[in-house]
Amino acid sequence: MNFVSVFPVSLWLIAAGAFAIYHAIRAIYLIFFSPLAAFPGSPWAALGEYWEAYWNIGLSPGHKGQTLFKLEEMHKRLGPALRMGPNEVHIYDPAFYHELYRPGSRYYKDPSMHKVLGAPSSTLAESDPVRHKQRKAPLEPLFSKKNILSLEPMLMKHVDHCSQRFDETFAQGKPVSMEWALKSLAMDMVSQFAFGQSLDALSDPEFKSLPVRVFQQFLPSLHVIKAFPFVRLLSSLPLWIAKRISHSVEMGHELEQFATRRIDEYIAAAAAGKTPTFPTLMERMLIPLPEKGYVVPDKQGLRDELLTVISAGDDTTGIANTVTLFNIFNDRTIHDRLLAELKTLMPKPNSHVSYLQLEALPYLTAVIKEGLRYSSPAASRTPRLVPPGGVRLPDGRFIPAGTRVGMAIYHIHYNETIFENPRVFDPQRWLQGPEVAAERAKFLVPFSRGSRSCLGINLAYMEMYMAIAYIVRRFDLDLVGTIVEDMKWDDMVVPQFHGEFLALTKRRQD
Numbered sequence: 001m002n003f004v005s006v007f008p009v010s011l012w013l014i015a016a017g018a019f020a021i022y023h024a025i026r027a028i029y030l031i032f033f034s035p036l037a038a039f040p041g042s043p044w045a046a047l048g049e050y051w052e053a054y055w056n057i058g059l060s061p062g063h064k065g066q067t068l069f070k071l072e073e074m075h076k077r078l079g080p081a082l083r084m085g086p087n088e089v090h091i092y093d094p095a096f097y098h099e100l101y102r103p104g105s106r107y108y109k110d111p112s113m114h115k116v117l118g119a120p121s122s123t124l125a126e127s128d129p130v131r132h133k134q135r136k137a138p139l140e141p142l143f144s145k146k147n148i149l150s151l152e153p154m155l156m157k158h159v160d161h162c163s164q165r166f167d168e169t170f171a172q173g174k175p176v177s178m179e180w181a182l183k184s185l186a187m188d189m190v191s192q193f194a195f196g197q198s199l200d201a202l203s204d205p206e207f208k209s210l211p212v213r214v215f216q217q218f219l220p221s222l223h224v225i226k227a228f229p230f231v232r233l234l235s236s237l238p239l240w241i242a243k244r245i246s247h248s249v250e251m252g253h254e255l256e257q258f259a260t261r262r263i264d265e266y267i268a269a270a271a272a273g274k275t276p277t278f279p280t281l282m283e284r285m286l287i288p289l290p291e292k293g294y295v296v297p298d299k300q301g302l303r304d305e306l307l308t309v310i311s312a313g314d315d316t317t318g319i320a321n322t323v324t325l326f327n328i329f330n331d332r333t334i335h336d337r338l339l340a341e342l343k344t345l346m347p348k349p350n351s352h353v354s355y356l357q358l359e360a361l362p363y364l365t366a367v368i369k370e371g372l373r374y375s376s377p378a379a380s381r382t383p384r385l386v387p388p389g390g391v392r393l394p395d396g397r398f399i400p401a402g403t404r405v406g407m408a409i410y411h412i413h414y415n416e417t418i419f420e421n422p423r424v425f426d427p428q429r430w431l432q433g434p435e436v437a438a439e440r441a442k443f444l445v446p447f448s449r450g451s452r453s454c455l456g457i458n459l460a461y462m463e464m465y466m467a468i469a470y471i472v473r474r475f476d477l478d479l480v481g482t483i484v485e486d487m488k489w490d491d492m493v494v495p496q497f498h499g500e501f502l503a504l505t506k507r508r509q510d
């Protein structure tokens with residue numbers, strides 16, 4: 001007996017017909033009658049994740065990581081609010097950014113989205129504001145400026161190691177792939193901060209150690225997982241099967257195993273009294289804070305935290321440094337002015353200065369701000385849910401409570417009304433008098449704003465100031481055939497460049 005003989009053909013036809021009618025009615029409702037029908041956009045977007053997947057996944061040429069740019073173009077044609085999904089609106093109005101992401105905002109993260117995207121029990125993914133505050137409690141003092149300043153010698157050690165690796169590669173007559181090298185530098189810094197021991201990514205001969213590659217290759221797969229959540233289930237398969245199905249799933253497995261190993265090693269070392277001499281993420285996460293409602297998470301929670309912090313801190317800072325350095329060495333005017341300023345503080349190429357001294361340099365500061373604007377490492381939208389009562393937009397349209405709304409940092413940073421000639425890398429725009437600079441600073445939001453903004457902001461700034469200042473002062477990078485076109489990028493969760501930034505890393509003599 002088989003299924004077809006149990007259910008006659010007519011029943012199958014009725015079931016298929018009912019299915020088709022249900023979806024046709026659903027489509028008509030979503031496109032023409034839903035409360036979001038007033039918002040223009042592609043009808044495919046109204047039906048599901050299909051439109052976004054079509055522009056992001058890259059099944060056809062020119063359609064990889066393009067949703068962000070497509071949205072920009074559509075907003076310019078169709079207005080500041082677009083239909084982005086059955087229950088989602090996308091906004092392109094800088095003034096609304098400060099409403100959506102302000103401190104105390106009641107627009108919370110959407111838990112369903114983070115369940116799909118992974119690491120659901122991390123601070124980054126926690127949507128409930130009370131639980132988020134509790135979860136953040138041990139991390140806040142760790143990420144404070146005071147504590148980050150105490151990490152300066154550790155960061156300096158990695159900058160020196162990076163310089164030594166540049167020398168070795170130069171001696172072999174080979175160019176350095178700057179993106180890989182700078183991501184390795186960021187990886188060593190953030191891994192030591194997270195569990196007290198760096199992953200020594202800088203020692204890899206090509207700067208392509210497994211952890212750096214794994215994060216780089218896993219993140220773009222989030223586009224696929226978002227559109228087809230069942231893909232996530234593949235990660236529960238045994239590794240040998242998963243490997244045959246998808247490289248990204250294999251990478252996801254690698255990541256989880258890597259984090260679990262690190263946690264076990266850390267706990268074993270702590271039990272043997274061998275903890276690092278400076279506070280680390282792991283150490284803080286393992287101490288309960290009953291007065292703040294913080295309970296030590298289970299293994300899965302620790303793993304999620306470790307993975308999100310390393311991933312949040314590696315690619316982002318690596319990308320920001322890559323883009324900033326390319327633009328410095330691609331424009332002699334910017335380069336010469338920055339070098340001249342650095343020489344006032346660091347008379348010799350091997351001079352050492354403190355981070356606080358670097359932070360006080362006006363042109364370096366302008367270059368770093370512009371690097372963060374121009375690179376926008378966390379470029380895409382970070383959606384939130386509309387709070388009870390809904391929201392009325394300035395044009396009178398209403399968005400009901402529970403709708404997802406999102407804005408993209410890239411759209412703020414590349415908005416011509418705020419930043420003139422946004423596609424030009426121009427540090428000078430930050431030096432046009434305190435009033436103009438203050439007005440522009442309101443819209444410099446690489447780390448987002450409000451209670452869900454980046455916890456790692458102080459560490460990220462310190463990494464950037466130190467990497468940019470020491471590399472520019474020590475090395476005269478000679479771009480090996482890299483042109484502006486190579487630095488164009490697709491939005492694959494983090495920017496993915498079209499070409500490679502290759503440079504001969506020659507030491508300066510004076």
Ligand code: HEM
Nearest residue numbers: 123124312313316317320378382446447448454455456460
């Ligand atoms: C240039 C470098 C960086 C940029 C541009 C950046 C950007 C961001 C942005 C935009 C968010 C908010 C995401 C959201 O709304 O969902 C965020 C959150 C976060 N970032 Fe960063 N980040 C950087 C570096 C770092 C570093 C170095 C670390 C840690 C070592 C870090 C750790 C975190 C954490 C833990 C969160 C979650 C905060 C929370 O939800 O309370 N980030 N980052």
